[in-house]
Amino acid sequence: MTLVYQSTRNEKNKVTASQAILQGLATDGGLFTPVDFPDVNLDFDRLKSASYQEVAKLVLSAFLDDFTEEELDFCIDNAYDAKFDTPVIAPLVKLGDQYHLELFHGSTIAFKDMALSILPYLLTTAAKKQGVDDKIVILTATSGDTGKAAMAGFADVAGTEIIVFYPNGGVSKIQELQMTTQVGDNTHVVAIEGNFDDAQTKVKEMFNDESLRQKLAAKGAQFSSANSMNIGRLVPQIVYYIYAYAQLLNDGQLEKGEKINITVPTGNFGNILAAYYAKQIGLPVHKLICASNENNVLTDFFATGFYDKKRRFKVTSSPSMDILVSSNLERLIFHLVGNDSAKTRELMTALVDKGEYQLSAVNPDILDFFEAGFATEGETSAEIKRLYDDLSYIEDPHTAVASAVYRAYRDRTGDQTKTIIASTASPYKFPRVAVEAVKGKDSGDDFAAVQELHDLSGVAIPKAVKGLETAPIRHRKVVEVAAMQKAVESYLDV
Template identity: 35%
Template sequence: MKLVQTRATQNEELKKVKLSEALLSPTSPHGGLYAPRKFPLISRPYWHELGGLKYADFALKIIKLFDFDVKNSLFKKAIARYESFDNPKKPAQLKKLKKNLYINELYHGPTRAFKDMALQPFGEILSGLAQERGENYLIMCATSGDTGPATLKTFADAKNIKAVCLYPENGTSEVQRLQMVTMQGQNLKTIGIKGDFDDAQNALKTLLSSDEFKGELKARNLSLSAANSVNFGRILFQIIYHAYAYARLLNKGVINDLTSIDIIVPSGNFGNALGAYYAKKMGANIDLIKIVSNENNILTEFFNTGIYDLTNKKLVKTISPAMDILISSNVERLLFDKFGAVRTNELMQDLKEKKCYQITQDELKELKKDFIADFCTDKECEKTIKKWAKKGVAIDPHTATCFKMVDKDRLNIITSTAQWVKFTPSMLKACDIEYKNEQEGLLKFAKILDENVTKSITSLFDAPVLHPDICEISQIKEKIIEWIKK
């Protein structure tokens, strides 16, 4: 199977590329992305069979259905990265909270966030492809808090790879920041920028499409790629854990072939929600994908009105910082799948030129077949955290937004995107617990809930800062080139 460009002009023949090409060069013509044009459809009997497999075997079976050009041996090596998770057999842990409510815990990897589920295998594949080709790559990412640590971790000391992470100064939690600025690896560089996540993401996209920047890298024997979910390699692994949750419930007899489920996703850049949508297209009996935003509720407005309007929007800092995003890149892949490359190009150009686009009422009805959206305030979020903490369950501020959209008459799966340890001050404030400092508060909260905190988190507070750089957006390229020259 090949991937195609998401943007095109009238009568333009769509560029088709192999997965390996899209992984190493993720930007498509007209500044677009790459996406599948069609998906393999899994039969009912095969869903039952898949549901009995352990996660690693399930993942390889799903990947095989796509018939991509990357060697199966490399995919096997990539999936083996899950052996570093809390439970190698269950890197994603599906747990029942109460009747009709399950939580899909995706944070049991090395950096305690769902990004590890995709980025751990993704890093192995990119490094493997680079070595096979005898090429060297600069992998870049922009982060609102979770992608950065996961990207740096997966590429630390990887062969044929250098990795740069851009994060917004004062725009992440303290633990997220410490994970990035203390990360060890001679091939890693972390840069804080004076701006928000959208600024970081725009800077990334500008560099990815800059011939001048690519030329400077080429002169130093480096090609350019990205680890954000603009890269389809990330999305591939995000399809798998949604499909696995459905298959497991089917296998356990919790649901039958006629039962549909709803998946609730705390949304920022829309990659997680897109993964659920793609799983649905492959035959998982998912009815609605429920999109939850924080007070940066651009997606709520879009899925309710059909208008994506940035003209009067300013980013609001919330207690769920990984969702503090206004430009959700992966919505583009949804538009492409629903309306085609020409229409997607029109809408994306409107967003670029007018900071706003609007789909028709018929197009909105088409989106509403699969999606509904709402948003959660910080106060509502804190109330949910406190409620579940009293039951002995720690729910982080991103996952907590999802409870607002639970329908007690439907079977719901909440996508839990991060462990609470990354957001201790918010957890303590929500539960009215006093503390002297974040480290002391972290251990205090863990004791109350009788939870263990991994050494990877507790050791951060005493680790040396290896990446102190903070710069203006205009200085990013200069900082990167300066580092590469060393």
């Protein structure tokens, strides 16, 4: 029986995987979510020697079950190829008593490559399956990494257009240049005078604007999403958690069936939700540890069940986590309230209207899998320095948040369960932060810091950074939040 994806806000809005990927966001404002999870044979005796591509085939076949084997082979083979700088795709590095799952070996040196390398193929394949000839317009907000990874994936892909909004001054210089120098006739990048939450809220409004949808249809176009609101972005992220466990078994670091903890630096909640979905299909998980920076709305939520976005937005050294409205949390809320779409819609409406909601009568078995904590700016910097001093390894600030939160959790609880840290970006994306943490002084310039980072770490400067300083700027548009839709209409001539 084909797996059903249902909107979190309307129990009657049910679609197949390919339909969910094509739409991106449900027209009722909800997120397409599995109501039941597929049966997946996680035979780790076999998987421990499997390639990343083979693990991807197993997982995607189960979750995207209206794709044929040939279609999935095409998508996987084109996604996980030489654009990654290691055939392992997602290597594990043992650092003391924790294991860093390096998810930054793709073409834009961030974990978003793991899913955004395959999403363009899934999306264009889904369009063909559904007989859709419309141009697919990828409309997305980014807190720094999704934008570049999405544009790299969709650049000059026939039948697509991509428009990315990012917070002006709210990303690192490297992140910004990666976006503003992006080539491709179908790529558009716009800075907004606001933060990520402003951009994401406006993007959601455009998705739900019926008159705009009709204007697009008249031009033979339709919106889809490249961020983790799209189930086609989320499902491929399940793969690397299964793969990491298999690697630990293969390396003799685990006994078969032994449970692990997974700590994830968390902003929009998609990456840790993928870990929860991995657990739902049989990955032996003890705890999922949700790590936040000083925008610690999720830490408070898991402690109290109260979600309150009415707080000061902080610009931190881990900008991809500078988020106060975690869109993917809606999927977990849906599961926590027993897959009740009416209740989920009520809570999400309260978040928009009042800026808050209170959970009650939730499934404790789900909630008990999650722990949460946050790291201050000082703790983040100290963790980067600690790991460098102890092991000559340099983390990016997001990974350092996760590492600091995990250490605090372990010290508080005494939990000695072996733990994977999701290492979500290369330190070369945030060279000034990394170098300042190690040396105690600011380099003053991102590209001087790149060279210093190379000298400190001995890690080769990635292709994604080489030449970036002198690459021509192609995207210079800056708009107020209220003018975002006007920019979209201008690009699409509607």
